[in-house]
Amino acid sequence: MLTRLDKKILEEIQNNFPIVQSPWKQLGRKLHLSEKDLIERIKILQTQGYIRYIGVIFDLNKLGLKSTLLAMNVPTEKMKSVVRIINNYPYVSHNYLRNGKFNVWFTLTARSDKELDFIINDIKKKTSIKDILDLRTKKVFKINVSFKL
Amino acid sequence: MYHSNFKIMKKYEKSILLALDKPLPIEKNPFLSIAKRTGIPEKVLLEQLKKIKKNGLVRKFGAILGHRNIGFKENVLVAWKVQDELLDDIAEKIIHFKMVSHCYARKSYPLWPYNLYTMIHGKNKKECLSIVKKISQKTNLKQKKLLFTKQEFKKTKTNLEKILK
Numbered sequence: 001m002l003t004r005l006d007k008k009i010l011e012e013i014q015n016n017f018p019i020v021q022s023p024w025k026q027l028g029r030k031l032h033l034s035e036k037d038l039i040e041r042i043k044i045l046q047t048q049g050y051i052r053y054i055g056v057i058f059d060l061n062k063l064g065l066k067s068t069l070l071a072m073n074v075p076t077e078k079m080k081s082v083v084r085i086i087n088n089y090p091y092v093s094h095n096y097l098r099n100g101k102f103n104v105w106f107t108l109t110a111r112s113d114k115e116l117d118f119i120i121n122d123i124k125k126k127t128s129i130k131d132i133l134d135l136r137t138k139k140v141f142k143i144n145v146s147f148k149l
Numbered sequence: 150m151y152h153s154n155f156k157i158m159k160k161y162e163k164s165i166l167l168a169l170d171k172p173l174p175i176e177k178n179p180f181l182s183i184a185k186r187t188g189i190p191e192k193v194l195l196e197q198l199k200k201i202k203k204n205g206l207v208r209k210f211g212a213i214l215g216h217r218n219i220g221f222k223e224n225v226l227v228a229w230k231v232q233d234e235l236l237d238d239i240a241e242k243i244i245h246f247k248m249v250s251h252c253y254a255r256k257s258y259p260l261w262p263y264n265l266y267t268m269i270h271g272k273n274k275k276e277c278l279s280i281v282k283k284i285s286q287k288t289n290l291k292q293k294k295l296l297f298t299k300q301e302f303k304k305t306k307t308n309l310e311k312i313l314k
Binding site: 002010013014015016017019020021022023024025035039042043046048049050051052053054055056057058059060062063064065068069071083086087090091092093094095096097098099100102103104105106109110111133134135136137138139140141142143144145147148149 | 153169170171175176180208212214216218240241251252253254256257300301302303304313
C-alpha cells in the first residue's frame with residue numbers, strides 16, 4: 001500500500017521532475033526528505049512496480065518518426081509463434097491480446113512510411129498471416145500518460 | 150539541438166539524444182553518470198535537455214508510473230467511427246476527459262470503418278464503461294468497438310537506438 005508520502009513522491013516525480021545536476025536533492029527538499037532517503041524510497045517504489053520508467057520521453061512525431069497500429073486476426077493455435085515473431089522486432093513497442101476477430105494489436109514505429117510498409121510485409125511473410133489491418137496514424141490529438149493519485 | 154527532425158540532425162545532436170534515451174540512473178548525480186558513460190559533458194546534457202524540453206522534442210521528463218499498481222487496473226481501447234469532417238471537433242471534446250490518455254486519428258477501411266482511437270483508464274471495468282458512455286453522450290457518437298486488453302504481450306519504451314541506427 002502507498003503511504004501519503006509515497007503518493008506525494010510519485011506525484012512530484014511524475015509532474016515536476018527538475019532538470020538539474022542533483023534532482024533527488026532538490027526533490028527531497030520539497031518533500032522534506034534527505035537525498036539518501038528519497039533515493040532509497042524511489043528504488044523500492046520501482047521494485048514494487050509503482051514506477052515504470054524515469055527519464056526522457058521524446059515526441060516521436062516531432063522527431064520525424066512514423067508509427068502505426070496493427071490489428072491481426074491470429075488463430076489460437078498460431079498465437080504463441082506469431083507473438084514471438086512480432087515481439088522480436090525492436091520497432092514493436094506494445095503488443096496486446098484483445099477481444100474480437102482482430103485479436104492481436106501492436107504498435108510499430110520506424111523512420112518512414114516506406115520502412116513501416118517493409119516491416120509489415122516482412123511480418124506477413126514470417127507469420128503467413130494476411131488478415132491484418134494497418135491503422136496508420138493520421139493525427140495525434142493527445143498523449144498524456146499522467147495519473148492522479 | 151536546433152533540429153528536431155532526425156533526418157537533418159547533426160551527429161553530435163543524435164548522440165545527445167540517444168544518451169538521454171535511457172532510464173535515468175537512480176543516483177545522486179544521474180547526469181554525471183550519463184556523462185561518464187557517453188563522454189558527453191554533464192553540463193551539455195543538462196543544457197540540451199532543457200532546450201529540447203522547451204521546444205517540445207521532449208514530451209516529458211520524469212516518471213511513468215505503473216498505472217495498474219497505482220489503482221487503474223482496467224483500460225479499454227475504444228475505436229470510434231467519426232465523420233471525417235468532424236474529427237477535429239470531436240477529438241477536441243474527447244481530449245478533455247482526464248482518463249483518456251491517448252487519442253489518435255487513424256486510417257480506416259470499408260470493413261473496419263473506425264477512425265478515431267482513445268485509450269481509457271479506470272479503477273475497474275465499470276468505471277471504464279461509464280467514461281465510454283459519457284464520451285458517447287458528449288459527442289453523439291454511436292458506432293464504436295470496445296477493445297479490452299486480455300493479455301499484455303509486450304510493453305516497452307520505443308527503442309530509439311535501434312530505430313535510428
